Amino acid sequence: MAGSPAPVAFRPIHTRRAFEEICDRIREQLARGALKPGDKLPPERDLAQQLGVSRNVLREALRSLEMAGVLRLQKGVKGGAFVQEGDTSRMNVVMRDMLSLGTISIRELSEARVQVLDLVVRLACANARQADFEALQANVERTELFTREGRLLERVECAREFYKLLGLACGNKVIAMITDAVTEIHMRFVYAKVASSGVAMTRLGERRRQFLAALRERNVAAAARLMRNHLGAVQKMLEQDPGAMSLQIALAEINSGMK
Amino acid sequence: MAGSPAPVAFRPIHTRRAFEEICDRIREQLARGALKPGDKLPPERDLAQQLGVSRNVLREALRSLEMAGVLRLQKGVKGGAFVQEGDTSRMNVVMRDMLSLGTISIRELSEARVQVLDLVVRLACANARQADFEALQANVERTELFTREGRLLERVECAREFYKLLGLACGNKVIAMITDAVTEIHMRFVYAKVASSGVAMTRLGERRRQFLAALRERNVAAAARLMRNHLGAVQKMLEQDPGAMSLQIALAEINSGMK
DNA sequence: GATTATTAAATGGATCACCCATTCAATGGA
């Protein structure tokens, strides 16, 4: 009667809970440099008392930070909560969750991967160093070994590593992290496809050799073209025999810790 | 004596703990589609009994998943643990942690941002739709409003939104997520710089208008050039008067929930 | 004396039994 509800959308208030406060305080210490990788937090019993909370609540916070890759909890005397080196694979977990929740689609992920890899190839051409070439070379040789011996599933793992090395060859860990994030799940699909159908990419070693040669010559146009073609071929392989794979099945395998 | 320690490096085994198992099981249900956004998990007391663990341990798992953006816990009768829509800002948190832990540097983040935005501009030129242009247009107008009224800090928030909209204009949520992740922290630095020194970008509205015009014409070369120049100018602004800003200060502000 | 077994303390892992605060539907009175 006296006016309809206002059209503004109110976001629900998250009542501030103890464990959130604790997480933030610890992150704050990390940000200001008071805590660094390798450092140890006080024992749970002490820290709980310092913060004025129960041990249970403190543990909820520590667990959350452990899941976030910030802490590592270790038992025993001389154990404790240690600040970890940053775990770059946390971004993969986020990507996986987004996919599981339907926030992003496998199609969007694949498209993004193509674009990111195009960028990565250009950057790698510009920035790759001798050590990067050697690591990629060794990877290609392992790929060919697995091909010869018919160890196709191991070859898929090898392929994932190839893209990881390529990301690192850009000389920028942020780019490397993004590259791995958009690649990991894709390779899980490939793995599941190969495992279920037995089909796999033909002439993979040859393709890799050509690509690496272009990279070594810092021939951006050639390297980018080869990568584009390769990704297209892989996509075609994945899409043939439709219905043999489903998002649910592949994701379920991913989460059941296939690796 | 009888041989030095083997050169192989053993990674420490993470003894499988109950809360990890629980997290995995819930994520597995998400992956197989048995749980979808909006769904409610059983009450803590029930679920704990079903899983055969104590309520405290279950809560550690639920809290971790809440921190990961997968669940939302709500009090009261009719409350419970609800599966959330995917929270794309979780990637920002990962990026922040990596910076705090020193795994990535602010320099790497800035470089990655330049590269990612170059890609974004190209994609936005190709894929942006009328609604995207309109949202960007509205953003530019707000930018000009804030400029006229000297509300510089609000203008920075507006700028962050600009890049967010640009990411969305690519028509790919993965790209949009990445764009936001590499932009958020950068804008925090800009915010801190503006707040501390009062200096700010000159002719920002004009630059935005030019860029948006190029985007509307789908003129990739022009749009990319304008973006590149702009990012360079911003970088120069940030670097002048060195020492006025530090990573620690900016990160501390970020973590104390400036937003 | 060197090696090996034992012991004890520190610390995270987990459980149980409570109590509080919030939320919302049902109830009942004005």
Next chain:
DNA sequence: TCCATTGAATGGGTGATCCATTTAATAATC
């Protein structure tokens, strides 16, 4: 019809207690 009250469901939080693992100190054995 409307509003106040009440009570049950549910997450938020506490404290005490025990277990399992790890390490160092100690004792026993060769």
